[in-house]
Amino acid sequence: MTDSVKQSKPLQCKVVSTGAWGGYFESYTALQQLFAGGELPEKKQKGPKPAIIPANERRRAPLPVRLAVESSWQAAQKAEVTPDALTCVFVSGFGDTDLTDYMCKVLASDNKELSPTKFHNSVHNAAAGYWTISTDTMRAANSVAGYQESVSLTLFEAMVQCEYEDSPMLVTFYDAPVSEILKPLLPNDEAFAFSLVLYPASSDLPGTLLTANVNSNDTCDWPELACSNDYIQGLYRTNPSARVLCLAESLEQPTGASRALTLPLSAGSTLSLTFS
Template sequence: MLEATIEGIGFWGGGLPDWDSACALLRSGTVPEVAATRPSPQVLAANERRRAPLTVAVALEAAMAACDAADRSPKILSSVFTSTHGEQSITDYMCTTLADDPRAISPTKFHNSVHNAAAGYWTIGTGTHAAATAISAGPHSFAQGLLEAMVQLHAGEDAVLLVAYDGPGSGTLARVAPSEGLLGLAMVLSRTPCIGLPTLQLDVLQEKPDLPADTEDEGVLARRLAGNAMQPALPLLEAIALDREAVWMPAGEQQWLRLGIHHD
């Protein structure tokens, strides 16, 4: 069993600009009357914020919010960035341009096409020299990102920043890799017990468990962002906000995670 304290959470998506507003929706059904339509991560200089793709912007917005909530300096945190598709608008542009006119590829868009673009912007913006990992595992990207972060803690890291994000599909690519809206979430996970903060315990199962009857029911947050490729992360956030004790999450064709949540 792997264990971690959840020191801080960051969130942006579905008209909810932060974790507090996501909790308000879950607990009382209230939503902000006015919300920004695009995240604006202050960790980037103004010119970089303008150029950054949407997925980079939402990832960094959530990441910094989690660090602030945990009162942790991002300069000393190792990080795990996980995304199902990365920035689809850039990937679709690259594929279309390579097919039509390969010499017309934009260098700026090319450097944003790599899957670790958000991690790269983060390390530059925060000035950190800590390790940054970028992964993708299809529909199991959040589960595998969480597992990676927990393993890093078990291997000796004092704290790890987990960032998960996905944006809307684009062009022809959206037909085979569908996703809607913009979603970013982040957690600072640590090995330091702390009274008043939830503790996460993770077990890896090699077959589908016998799940409680209500496990398949989607909560209001998951329904609100149902079309986004990172939606599988939302049941865990709902469980944390509503003081539930367990979440089961598929992590592969023959792998499941059982996540126990202890609320002090």
């Protein structure tokens, strides 16, 4: 994104449904309960087991893939839409650091024979591939990486496609705990995934109208969360995909309430969002 970004009019689309998964919540409903001040469950979950992935493939699927597919499936089911109707955008700020670590170690050793399965799962679009194959969808599926700006970049990408291609979109944000060797640089210990189904603003489906403007020559920090839960706050600080929690929290506000966010989009631009 550069200062030359021009936008003749705001982007608009409708948020129709959501899906979510984290160590202490297994659905968007459970996440809402934490937003509302609910207590954390006593036991932390290790990872989702998305039923949409066939059993043989699910056993080989790494955690980032399972996170993305689980929340995507939840959002599609909640929207009551078949996956083959949804163009997809997937994003992970870190990618699969466990597999990156594994591949670097093997390639630096005397025996450079990589596991074919792990090599297959190491590509950044692995989650999108598992999703499209498991659901038999032939719609386009993009995979994005934007480090700490992953959420805003991907939301902008999805809204552009939604409006200008007049296409319903599945948008999925996901990041897994970082491998031990990289934690001094990327200190994230939490698994998180969140999905949105977006429809063109003209759709008759019920939902929240989301309006976006790109602001050039502008900078900002990520907005603070209202939720005081330590676990949610920790997620928001360390997991790049969990930056979408500020949007999720805004979706929880009553209809008619003043709801606006400004997110960093690049070193010199921001994305302003309003909800109605």
